Amino acid sequence: MIPEGNCIYAQSGGPTSVINASAAGVIKTARNSGAIPKIYAAAYGVKGLLNHTIYDISEEDPKEIDLLITTPGSIFGTSRYKLKTFEEDESDYKKILDIFKKLNIRFFFFNGGNDSMDTCNKINSYLKNSGYDCNVIGIPKTVDNDLQETDHCPGFGSAAKFISTTITEMRLDADSYDSGLVIIAEIMGRNAGWLTAASALALNEELGPDLVYLPEKTFSIEKFIDDARAVLAKKKNLIIAVSEGIRDDKGQYITDVAGNNKVVDSFGHKQLGGAATILGEILKEKISTRIRTMDIILSQRCAAHWASKTDIEESFMAGKCAVEYALEGKSGYMIGFERANSNPYNCIVKLIDVAHTANREKTVPLDWLTSEGNGVTKPFFDYALPLIQGEPVMPMEKGLPRFARLSKQKVLS
């Protein structure tokens, strides 16, 4: 059934370079449909639904909406809020239903990762059980690329492109010296190593990292030291890409076990060092060379200036299709991608039962890693390269990116 009424859009989980392209897809499609009088957005994701902080974005300047396509961050704000099941506690759900009724919201678009799809699933079920007509569609978003049942996720391609480019540039910088340097770059991914694998995407092997460690494969400190020694026996500079989530054979994070991980700062606090810091300390101890650790975790999810055009277009399409499917009466689905063809690359949109994607993680297939476990193989390249293709035209002003500026009128206090 296709209800009549307004729509609301909300962002959830970590921002990406392209999540606002999905927002633009939703807003422009809803406007053009002629079927949705008011377009709302929740401030800071579920938080805005609960505390009723809602923006009316129906009248935002279309030029600024277009600029959303290349604006990083979560323009309406985001949060990580875990809803209890409604059997446990119905109060949150009542607040959401309240605001939906008050604003006659009949279409709900929730843009996030796998935790967010759980939220999406719960809200959809509650609304259905309450007899309130509202079509709920999840829009995928995660640089981690760990959502199930979809070929890949919006956000991944752009982060992958930035990481591989940055590693290549660092390689050229490091190779400017013959004095010997180890660079350890730490990359996002607690359980899934998609982005760390992407660090290996270089036009030729010489420009990529020498060693790549994903959380999918058990990490051995002894093997790591041997690997590093083997590379340094052949060349002066060693570049290592490591996932923040590497674990030992007991499944414990390296950051929790190695060297007791007691980094004590000048005030005597114990600090949790990152994986790169820990590995840097180990190499400093075992191999006498200059070590440099790099944390590109924050940049990789917001470097809109170097996004993948394919990723931007697909992110927009995910938002667009969410509205179209909702207007066709679909509810309780997440937009997914199916690779119709690899060469030339062609992806089509499909609907995935949101209950099937919630709280599940997709990891890199083990046979896409080298037998040594310190690199990736051709199937990963074949999979990932189409996703980083194309350079968007970044709207510029005075030599700097011109990002969207929305007025974000609040409808309720």
Next chain:
Amino acid sequence: MIPEGNCIYAQSGGPTSVINASAAGVIKTARNSGAIPKIYAAAYGVKGLLNHTIYDISEEDPKEIDLLITTPGSIFGTSRYKLKTFEEDESDYKKILDIFKKLNIRFFFFNGGNDSMDTCNKINSYLKNSGYDCNVIGIPKTVDNDLQETDHCPGFGSAAKFISTTITEMRLDADSYDSGLVIIAEIMGRNAGWLTAASALALNEELGPDLVYLPEKTFSIEKFIDDARAVLAKKKNLIIAVSEGIRDDKGQYITDVAGNNKVVDSFGHKQLGGAATILGEILKEKISTRIRTMDIILSQRCAAHWASKTDIEESFMAGKCAVEYALEGKSGYMIGFERANSNPYNCIVKLIDVAHTANREKTVPLDWLTSEGNGVTKPFFDYALPLIQGEPVMPMEKGLPRFARLSKQKVLS
């Protein structure tokens, strides 16, 4: 006098995103001149002159030379080697004169910062005193922008553009949350704060950092804590850009004095924390909020993918003019820029006596900083904005930058 013979080019000091654009300017101009039979490059700067590791680049593929224009790093290798005066020790100079004679080198182009201009000056004097005809021209290069007598330095504009864009993107990422976050970004510059100042270049104030600390102004920890508290009283997220070289009222680096700076790692080593780490610890102690430190030091000097077109063109021009002036008989000069007009921006090339630039540093004028000492003012914007203008077309292949690949044939073992 214009000698007849070959030329050699060498790179020195830290790499930049655009130093190879100067290399391209030298190589293409030398080729086109018809007056220089052989074009050589020294491997790893002065080191190559001393150990006689020299590449013959006369026959490199012109397409790859063009790709140098957008390739970061120092393609022929670099080093930081300080020559003694020849009164102290003539042996290095003899080795250099040897190879110059052997290869009939009559034009020497040395591409570097202020230490490198000292080397350039010494070699020029020695060659003149030895009666060996060779025209020596220095080509400026430094992201630090601290060379005297030139309006600005090739390398600065691109680093400035990347830093300001990155800070803006981080701001949009941080502002996606309402949970409160302090980001402290550490930026290059031991004595000159040009790059840290550049972090403030944003299209509107909201997108720039809230607090900016340069080494030019005495840094007070108490004032810093007050500044941070004042910002956080008004907004949830605080972004701080800090130069690695900030110093207290006794002229000591904050990294040397604050909190005794005893960061002890898991192996019991004492480590030198960076300025951002130290300030992060101080804020963690004094203000209860999430702190994130960001080291963008390595990326800022090699992010060719986001270079300034103006900077690339000027870097190329510096290399080109070096060859042209040498062929006119000039020697002992560095190529400099003079701002002929600010609006519209127009810079002309001038010759600067290399002895005047050697070992001297240009810092940011104090009246370009706010009276509070935690921000920059309009004159800095007027100065810096023209330097970050324009986006180069990056040659791409399979979604990744296609950087130059030279064959680098060695002429002598």
